[in-house]
Amino acid sequence: MKIFSAEQLYEADRITCEKQQISSTDLMERAAGQIFNWLNTRMQGAQVPIHIFCGIGNNGGDGLALGRMLINHGYKVEVYIANFTDKRSKCFLINYGRIKDVTKNWPKLMSGPDDFPEIHPDDIIVDALFGIGLTRAIEGWVKELVLHLNSSPAFKLAIDIPSGLSANGPVLDPEGVVRANHTLTFQTPKMAFFLPKSGQFVPYFEALDIGLDPQYLIETKPMASIVLKPEVKSFYRQRNKYSHKGDYGHLLMAGGNQGQMGAMVLSSQAALRTGCGLLTVHVPKCGLDILQTAVPEAMAQPDLEELTISDIPVNWSPTTVAVGMGMGTKAETAEAIKTLFAQTEQPMVIDADALNLISEHQNMFDSIPQGSILTPHPGELKRLVGEWTDDYDKIERVKQLCEKHQLIILVKGANTLVIGPGLIKINSTGNPGMATAGSGDVLSGMIGSLLAQGYEPIIAAIMGVYLHGSAGNMAATELGFEAVTASEISSRISESFLELFREEAPPQNSGSKE
Ligand SMILES: NC(=O)C1=CN([C@@H]2O[C@H](COP(=O)(O)OP(=O)(O)OC[C@H]3O[C@@H](n4cnc5c(N)ncnc54)[C@H](O)[C@@H]3O)[C@@H](O)[C@H]2O)[C@@H](O)CC1
Numbered sequence: 001m002k003i004f005s006a007e008q009l010y011e012a013d014r015i016t017c018e019k020q021q022i023s024s025t026d027l028m029e030r031a032a033g034q035i036f037n038w039l040n041t042r043m044q045g046a047q048v049p050i051h052i053f054c055g056i057g058n059n060g061g062d063g064l065a066l067g068r069m070l071i072n073h074g075y076k077v078e079v080y081i082a083n084f085t086d087k088r089s090k091c092f093l094i095n096y097g098r099i100k101d102v103t104k105n106w107p108k109l110m111s112g113p114d115d116f117p118e119i120h121p122d123d124i125i126v127d128a129l130f131g132i133g134l135t136r137a138i139e140g141w142v143k144e145l146v147l148h149l150n151s152s153p154a155f156k157l158a159i160d161i162p163s164g165l166s167a168n169g170p171v172l173d174p175e176g177v178v179r180a181n182h183t184l185t186f187q188t189p190k191m192a193f194f195l196p197k198s199g200q201f202v203p204y205f206e207a208l209d210i211g212l213d214p215q216y217l218i219e220t221k222p223m224a225s226i227v228l229k230p231e232v233k234s235f236y237r238q239r240n241k242y243s244h245k246g247d248y249g250h251l252l253m254a255g256g257n258q259g260q261m262g263a264m265v266l267s268s269q270a271a272l273r274t275g276c277g278l279l280t281v282h283v284p285k286c287g288l289d290i291l292q293t294a295v296p297e298a299m300a301q302p303d304l305e306e307l308t309i310s311d312i313p314v315n316w317s318p319t320t321v322a323v324g325m326g327m328g329t330k331a332e333t334a335e336a337i338k339t340l341f342a343q344t345e346q347p348m349v350i351d352a353d354a355l356n357l358i359s360e361h362q363n364m365f366d367s368i369p370q371g372s373i374l375t376p377h378p379g380e381l382k383r384l385v386g387e388w389t390d391d392y393d394k395i396e397r398v399k400q401l402c403e404k405h406q407l408i409i410l411v412k413g414a415n416t417l418v419i420g421p422g423l424i425k426i427n428s429t430g431n432p433g434m435a436t437a438g439s440g441d442v443l444s445g446m447i448g449s450l451l452a453q454g455y456e457p458i459i460a461a462i463m464g465v466y467l468h469g470s471a472g473n474m475a476a477t478e479l480g481f482e483a484v485t486a487s488e489i490s491s492r493i494s495e496s497f498l499e500l501f502r503e504e505a506p507p508q509n510s511g512s513k514e
């Protein structure tokens, strides 16, 4: 599913009106109609007071049009206008006129805190103050209005985007954002819904189809796209009946040091469960027995050193390499990584301490094989790209690094981003139970395994992240967030593959029909 910027959505609106020969007021009518259908399906005429708070732009116009539709269907509605300027949009004005035609209870013009209404906890608030046209933080008494709405426990439904959030820009003032319980957004989700600082304001959302021009939506390169099951399923490659283990790649996994051998155990198990044909682990001598006992399927190649990694021989040409898990950052390990990069051309997975070493020796960037996948957690990422000012600055820094060195870099967390040259993919699986020791090691093993099986690096990254999150979701469903451990995620990798091919139950009632 694509994510467009506010600018692209305005363009989509314009082209839609032009091609479908409708006015922007007609398009607003369609949009408000979808919100009405959604509410009407759920409320079935219930006389719960609905308070609609409108701004003076087109988001406010949506609120007015919705108010009229609800009034026409006998709902109990109060409409308020935050009358902070007389620069009202055309569609707002048309809908302001139209609502006056259907009720004697005209919208109440608010010009300060004295006009704020009391809201009963069981009422419903509709937030139509600002949409994607927000250009600056909400200030003055309108901000006080947002605080007033936020102080109410009433259910809050945001139209298009919670007021105070930018569609694709940083949060300007976290206090001045409506804390909506649910957001009904038009056509496609907004970037803000998926990034940590702004996503917290969008706990639940649904995208309502308002019939924007399909050609524009298909042909326009989005700023990002969300990875959903059908896409991952399309990547999956069936196994040939006559295939043998040599067809599924030989992964070399290097890492571990005294006290952190578990990371390698977790990665190895995850790699095997993800399907690579052969696995060789390279660990310091002290880890040999641990690996051989915990993961009997893997072959083990001991380092020359007892306690740490000092060389990673690849003269036997593994299909690919995953390096760094629990590896430590000793000087001899840095040398081993440098040699590994110099001797390897094919893309590899680079995680954890290998990333920390690269951060310490920035000249190593130039020798990382192109197409390699870097899997930093937030701390490692900060060391790689420096301190960022906001989520968008973080993405920009990662994008630049990807382009400069032709790499794929993950921004891990809720909605992990897979960023590659010219592309941002947003993962849709995963849960906070996965914020647990070793879950990143499982992910590296999975991606390394997919890479070894011949999936393109970008596909291996997208697929690995999706399946890892899906396995985590199954673990959380069965165990609850707190009891999710990396091993529990790993043991559900098989389920995550099977789930790709499970048929969905048909939707009950989407509420988004016209
Ligand atoms: N045909 C269309 O263009 C459609 C527009 N739609 C609605 O239109 C919305 C966008 O409408 P607008 O572009 O009119 O913008 P908004 O309604 O989001 O904002 C209104 C105006 O407020 C001003 N403003 C921005 N930040 C402010 C601040 N902090 N304090 C005070 N004033 C501020 C801006 O000049 C902006 O134009 C969408 O989010 C959606 O709800 C929908 O009806 C779908 C169709």
Ligand SMILES: Nc1ncnc2c1ncn2[C@@H]1O[C@H](COP(=O)(O)OP(=O)(O)O)[C@@H](O)[C@H]1O
Binding pocket: 376, 377, 378, 412, 413, 414, 415, 416, 429, 430, 431, 432, 433, 434, 435, 436, 437, 438, 439, 440, 441, 442, 443, 468
């Ligand atoms: N709140 C969250 N929601 C979803 N996934 C999460 C969340 N927190 C962490 N994760 C996932 O868990 C993994 C954690 O990786 P990482 O921090 O590298 O773990 P470790 O270093 O312990 O192996 C990542 O894949 C990340 O996306």
Ligand SMILES: [K+]
Binding pocket: 059, 127, 128, 129, 130, 131, 158, 159, 160, 161, 162, 163
């Ligand atoms: K809004």
